[in-house]
Amino acid sequence: MSTVQTTQAPPSRGPITDLLTGGGPVRRALWLALGGLVLFSIVRAISGENALTSSSTMSAALLLAVPIGLAALGGLFSERAGVVNIGLEGMMILGTWGAGFAGYQWGWGAALVGGVLFGALGGLLHALATVTFGVDHVVSGVAINILAAGIVRFLSELFYTDNPAGGGVTQSPPVSSKPPSFSLPVLSSGPDLLGDLEQKHWLLVSDAAGVLRGVTSGVAIVTILAVLLIPVTYLLLWRTSFGLRLRSCGENPAAADSLGVPVYRMKYIAVIISGGLAGLGGVFLVFIAGIYRENQTNGRGFIGLAALIFGNWRPGGLAAGAGLFGFSDALQLRSRTAVVALLLLVALLLAVLAIRQVLRQQLLAGGIAAVVAVAAFVGFLTIDVLPPGIVSFTPHLTTLLVLSLASQRLRMPQADGLVYRRGES
Amino acid sequence: MNRLRRLGPALLAPVLAVVVALVISSAVMAALAVNPFDVFGVMLDFGESPTQQVTAMVVIVNRAIPLFLAGLAVAIAFRMGLFNIGVEGQYRLATIVAAAAGAAVSLPAPLHLGLIIVVAVVVAAIWAGIVAVLKVTRGVSEVISSIMMNFIALGIASYLLTGPFRGSPEGASIIATADIPESGQMPGLNTIFDVFGLANPPRQLYGFLIIAVLVGVGIAILLNRTRFGFDLKASGMSPSAASASGVNARGMVIKTMLLSGAVAGLIGLPDLLGNTHSYTTDFTAGLGFLGIAVALLGRNKPVGIALAALLFAFLDRALVPLQINDYPSSVVTIVQGTIVLAVVIANEIARRVARKRAAGGTAAPAGGPSTGDGSTGAAPTPPPGSTDQRQGAQA
Numbered sequence: 099m100s101t102v103q104t105t106q107a108p109p110s111r112g113p114i115t116d117l118l119t120g121g122g123p124v125r126r127a128l129w130l131a132l133g134g135l136v137l138f139s140i141v142r143a144i145s146g147e148n149a150l151t152s153s154s155t156m157s158a159a160l161l162l163a164v165p166i167g168l169a170a171l172g173g174l175f176s177e178r179a180g181v182v183n184i185g186l187e188g189m190m191i192l193g194t195w196g197a198g199f200a201g202y203q204w205g206w207g208a209a210l211v212g213g214v215l216f217g218a219l220g221g222l223l224h225a226l227a228t229v230t231f232g233v234d235h236v237v238s239g240v241a242i243n244i245l246a247a248g249i250v251r252f253l254s255e256l257f258y259t260d261n262p263a264g265g266g267v268t269q270s271p272p273v274s275s276k277p278p279s280f281s282l283p284v285l286s287s288g289p290d291l292l293g294d295l296e297q298k299h300w301l302l303v304s305d306a307a308g309v310l311r312g313v314t315s316g317v318a319i320v321t322i323l324a325v326l327l328i329p330v331t332y333l334l335l336w337r338t339s340f341g342l343r344l345r346s347c348g349e350n351p352a353a354a355d356s357l358g359v360p361v362y363r364m365k366y367i368a369v370i371i372s373g374g375l376a377g378l379g380g381v382f383l384v385f386i387a388g389i390y391r392e393n394q395t396n397g398r399g400f401i402g403l404a405a406l407i408f409g410n411w412r413p414g415g416l417a418a419g420a421g422l423f424g425f426s427d428a429l430q431l432r433s434r435t436a437v438v439a440l441l442l443l444v445a446l447l448l449a450v451l452a453i454r455q456v457l458r459q460q461l462l463a464g465g466i467a468a469v470v471a472v473a474a475f476v477g478f479l480t481i482d483v484l485p486p487g488i489v490s491f492t493p494h495l496t497t498l499l500v501l502s503l504a505s506q507r508l509r510m511p512q513a514d515g516l517v518y519r520r521g522e523s
Numbered sequence: 524m525n526r527l528r529r530l531g532p533a534l535l536a537p538v539l540a541v542v543v544a545l546v547i548s549s550a551v552m553a554a555l556a557v558n559p560f561d562v563f564g565v566m567l568d569f570g571e572s573p574t575q576q577v578t579a580m581v582v583i584v585n586r587a588i589p590l591f592l593a594g595l596a597v598a599i600a601f602r603m604g605l606f607n608i609g610v611e612g613q614y615r616l617a618t619i620v621a622a623a624a625g626a627a628v629s630l631p632a633p634l635h636l637g638l639i640i641v642v643a644v645v646v647a648a649i650w651a652g653i654v655a656v657l658k659v660t661r662g663v664s665e666v667i668s669s670i671m672m673n674f675i676a677l678g679i680a681s682y683l684l685t686g687p688f689r690g691s692p693e694g695a696s697i698i699a700t701a702d703i704p705e706s707g708q709m710p711g712l713n714t715i716f717d718v719f720g721l722a723n724p725p726r727q728l729y730g731f732l733i734i735a736v737l738v739g740v741g742i743a744i745l746l747n748r749t750r751f752g753f754d755l756k757a758s759g760m761s762p763s764a765a766s767a768s769g770v771n772a773r774g775m776v777i778k779t780m781l782l783s784g785a786v787a788g789l790i791g792l793p794d795l796l797g798n799t800h801s802y803t804t805d806f807t808a809g810l811g812f813l814g815i816a817v818a819l820l821g822r823n824k825p826v827g828i829a830l831a832a833l834l835f836a837f838l839d840r841a842l843v844p845l846q847i848n849d850y851p852s853s854v855v856t857i858v859q860g861t862i863v864l865a866v867v868i869a870n871e872i873a874r875r876v877a878r879k880r881a882a883g884g885t886a887a888p889a890g891g892p893s894t895g896d897g898s899t900g901a902a903p904t905p906p907p908g909s910t911d912q913r914q915g916a917q918a
Contacts, residue, residue: 253555498663
């Protein structure tokens, strides 16, 4: 029953399309990844922006993708159970504060617990408002975001202003220990074969080496555990009866109720897990900076929500979305000139799109795409460095562009966002 | 009397929510070893001399004007079931462009003011329009896109401020746009204090108050007395029913967002035209998000929003005195946040109580003690308001 979505064989759409998209989502994802690598190598070679695929950018991308991915995973739990969670941002904010507070006193392990706990409290509040009191989900989420910002400021004023360990109104004392990290022996440390390969700047090979070295050198163990949460979530939600029950609350709560699923309790559990995961995302932000800072989340909870939508409410898809947004975030932090190279990428992609649209006789859409592609190309040729204000919103603009290109074929859980009252429907 | 019976319960829910929120935030403060009564004492202390007291009131009204406009902007979209969370970005971008435009030209006073206002309105409306177009043509949820547009707007604003629109000299501690000349500054309304024989405070009461009131009345008429307002409300309550009766759903989304954005463009102007005369790095921020809270508290009705704006402005005024007296000033944000959460919950309970009564067919006894019975007609947001009446009719 739970595998129905994936096993339907689509009608053949020609040999090339079948080769590219057949064989299920795994092969498709591999092709996409390969295509992306080729595209990025070409763009890197033309623009000479080695930061595009360098291992340092890649490890930063991984670091930044994890919080976004965790927020998205939180959103997945909540929305699969039928509760829209705009409050992810607020729960993430609570998570950063909890991690900072516990982390400066008792180290990184406590930071993990503290952040998850604070995030889960935010989730509990959201569950209380939406499930028990039946408040509109978006309204409750927005209120939680406002409230969370106020609470953490208040707590910081209370605990950090006169703290001998440091900190202030907007930041905590530094976290007292760092989570342990490791590098893959031989390949990424010691002889560092991948590093050597990366420095050669060969087309494709060096790019692949950069990507691999980025995700295998100096990676915190907790990061790997966080990445593992994605397959774990998949197994939990799609391969266990608990997952089936949880998802049935998001598809048809009345039917689930009639089959004996405790809908309210499932929703509570889902939303609390959701808050805990968003809080965990906040913990990782604190780990990156080594300190809690106000506005550390900078809208990443919302980006996580966008990654969830982009990923079509599936674990694999949201991981891809988180990777994309983490990458654009890393690029904007590491190199302002590399962001200009993204324009070349946009130009290439849109040129392909334009040709496709024209071949399909859609001249207007094709024309618009072509014009934008040319504009992006001209921008790439003429702009050297973008001003910091413009660069700062690269991930958000990417999110918006990706959503506006992708959000038409998506299917959200059927009862997502609807207030369910037992016996009233 | 009849009107009172209709209004009383509608008022009861928010008032009760405010009381509950005060109790909760007091408990939070007490738990963290801050004496809540001292804090509320500071909030209520307007000073001794008449001048101080009038000044405090001017500060409150001046703060309430942008809050009211922000609440109004959010509420217009809310009424149609759209969440314009992008008000923050819309007004910040609009204000900086308007400030630069106002500083760049020199016109006779009324024209100059008009130009600044028009520029702000148009910029914000376009910014909100992008969200609407993305929703209508590409199906992008306006919640996500308007949040992303916030970040983009703030990035562009910071670029404009440090780049092309920079008016302050190199190395100044606060970066600002060039000052708007005298003809583009809005005079204060302090003469009314003389008329009423009150002490004339040193602080100017913003002249933008008049425009805000006019906009509020205009929007109230538009929403309650015109075809457009009816279509808007109908689309919010039941999109399918609205489109079946000939409302162009896509067109309504775009029109509503444009209108919401246009009002959002005004938010920064009271401060810009009445006080700062330039956009700076520390220009009033966060009004867009507070506007959401104000709109929820005011139940999306212009009069309610005005009251909610005054309440929030009253709380905001306490920020400085609290800091002076060494209390954590963020209690204000906590109180505001709990008020919002309490209000949405109270509204929901009130709606449900009303629904039960309607379904049970029992007429509400006059002066019933429960939370907001009969708020059926008063609650604009929740769509089931209409089902209540239908069920009542059947019963």
